[in-house]
Structures are given as structure tokens and as C-alpha cells.
Amino acid sequence: MSQELLSAQSTAGDQSAATDIPIKTISEQSVQTASWKDYLELCKPKVVLLMLITQWVGILLAPVSASFMLISCSLLGVGLSAGAAAAFNHLADYRIDAKMNRTKKRPLVKKSLAAHQVLIFASLLGFTGLTLLWLTVNPLTSILTFFSLIGYALVYTLYLKRATPQNIVIGGLAGAAPPLLGWSSVTNSIDGGALLLVLIIFTWTPPHFWALAIYRKDEYAKAGIPMLPVTHGVPYTKLMLLLYTLLLVPISLLPWLSGMSGLLYLSGAVPLVMHYLYSSWKLFKEADPLEERKQAIKSFRYSIIWLFAIFILLIGDRML
Ligand code: HEM
């Protein structure tokens, strides 16, 4: 039986001491009792919840009104499929996850679940979600959701993440898809309004993720993942992050410019995006390494608040 010994060193910001984690091949693992919390963790629930909010906006802003039943089936179908994609990501990445402090307590790494359990769970979830969409929503939405699932679980996780520092720019399309999936659930078509909402999330993804990648640069380097700060350095990453945030200024105003949303949206979106720009500028200008890490994690946290607030504004604007 071959055993691979990986050294999980603590990084600058972590309290934990360096530990040696013996990693057995996944078939050799003795699995401890699994709880429902482990299965829930596989689905990346907080990420999927925010995606469902963006999907709901797609449903609300589509030019046709939808029944409660259709909305429920659409949200459930996409939610199950996104959860399945996240569980496949846990399965494909468990070796990488074992090397990083942020992810080393995940169910497959701490052996509370075995690979075959995750595979069965993810397959069941994905099959149920896609079938539900096909039968109760429409085949177009089911097919688009299938591509998003494959885009994240296979194209991003198995290929892009390990191959190029542009991984999250291209892979970001899968995560940006939910507003389109919501819109197509109602209209059975792919329209400009839906693509505009997708564009907001697509442009937001690089500053969202690169802020975290700057904060966790050493861990990504140790795990051998070619994230932008690892391959091109922190100053270049900060510049790219700033440029994408700058791009987000006109793009986040498009819902108002195109007449899709009104003054309520505009009055909230302007200060939100200007603050985001200020946060990225502050990170760009920061030269002290310790302060830079602090500003990077602040910027990452703000990115999540930003996207949530922008989509809540879109909902509020439509409902008033
Ligand atoms: C390729 C695209 C994306 C990448 C690479 C990415 C990366 C990440 C990573 C690595 C984390 C974990 C941070 C941690 O554990 O401390 C995270 C957290 C988060 N992401 Fe993203 N993300 C992407 C797209 C999205 C999208 C599209 C959404 C929502 C619409 C989203 C929402 C969130 C939320 C809510 C969290 C916080 C989760 C928590 O606190 O448990 N992300 N993201």
C-alpha cells in the first residue's frame, strides 16, 4: 500500500502549527460516520444560495410573469444541479484540498465521506435537478444547466484550474449562468436582458476571486495551482483586479442604462460600485505586505456583499 506524505505548512495568517497529514489513496480510506452536515458542505451552500438569488432576479426581470410552481421548480432544479457540480468539485479536488489550510477539513479530506458516497450523491443530485428542469420547466433550461454543471465540474475543476492563471475568468461563465437559467425558465429563450445580468457576474468574478487568491497566495503555490498571484505576482494581479473593477462601473449601470431598472437601482448601484472601486484602488496602492493581505481579504468580503446588494437592489427596484 503506497502512502504519500504531504506537509501542510501553516501560512502567514493562520494560527495552526505545521502538521504532517498522511494522505492515503482514496480507496484505502477508513470512512468515519457521515452526517447530513457533510453532505450539505459538499454542495457549497452559501455560494449556491447567492447563485439562487441571482437566478431569481433572472426570473423576475424576464418580460413574462411566472407561476409560483414554475419558479419553485426552476430554483430547485438549478439549486440541485449547482450542488451536484460543487460535490463533483470536492471529489476532483480532494488531493489539492488536503494541501490547503482553508480546505483541509472538507469531508473527503477528513474522511467523513468516501469517494463512492460523494460520486453517488453528486450523480443523484445532478440527475434529479436536470430531470426536474427538463420535465417541469423546459428542455432549454435543462440543457443550459447541464452545460454549466459540466463547465464547472469538468472544464474548470479538472482542466482550467490546473492549467492556466486565466482559469477563473473562463470558468467564471458557469458561476455567472444562473440569471440566464432563471430567465430562460420563464421565456424558453436566450435574451439580451439575461446576458446583461450574466455579464455583471462574469466581470465581478475576477476581482472576487483574485482578492482571495492574493490573501491565500502561499497556499495555492504550495498546492501547485497556477492562480494569477502565483504565476504573475501580486502587483500584476492587483492591477488586473483594479481593471476588472473599473470595467464593473459601466457594466453594473447597464440595467439602468438599458431601461431594465429604474432610479432606485441606480441610486444604490452607484455608491456600491464606487466603493468597490475605492477598495480595489486601496489594495492596488498598498505596498506593505501585511496591510496588503488585510486589504485583500477585506476586498474579497466586500465582493460578496456587493453582488448580494446589487441583486437585492434589482429585486427591490422591480417590486416597487
Ligand atoms: C469561477 C468562479 C468563482 C471562483 C473561482 C470562486 C471562488 C471562491 C472561493 C475559493 C471561495 C471560498 C472562500 C473561503 O472559503 O474563504 C468563494 C467564496 C464565496 N463565493 Fe465565490 N467563486 C466564484 C464564483 C462565485 C459566484 C458566481 C458566486 C455567487 C453568485 C460566488 C459566491 C461566493 C460566496 C457567497 C462565497 C462565501 C462562501 C462562504 O463563506 O462559505 N462565487 N468563492
Ligand SMILES: CC(C)=CCC/C(C)=C/CC/C(C)=C/COP(=O)(O)OP(=O)(O)O
Ligand atoms: C449548474 C451551475 C449553476 C453550476 C455552478 C456551480 C458552482 C457551485 C460554481 C461555484 C464557483 C466556485 C465556488 C468556484 C470555486 O471553486 P474552487 O475549486 O476554485 O474553490 P475551492 O478551493 O473553494 O473548492
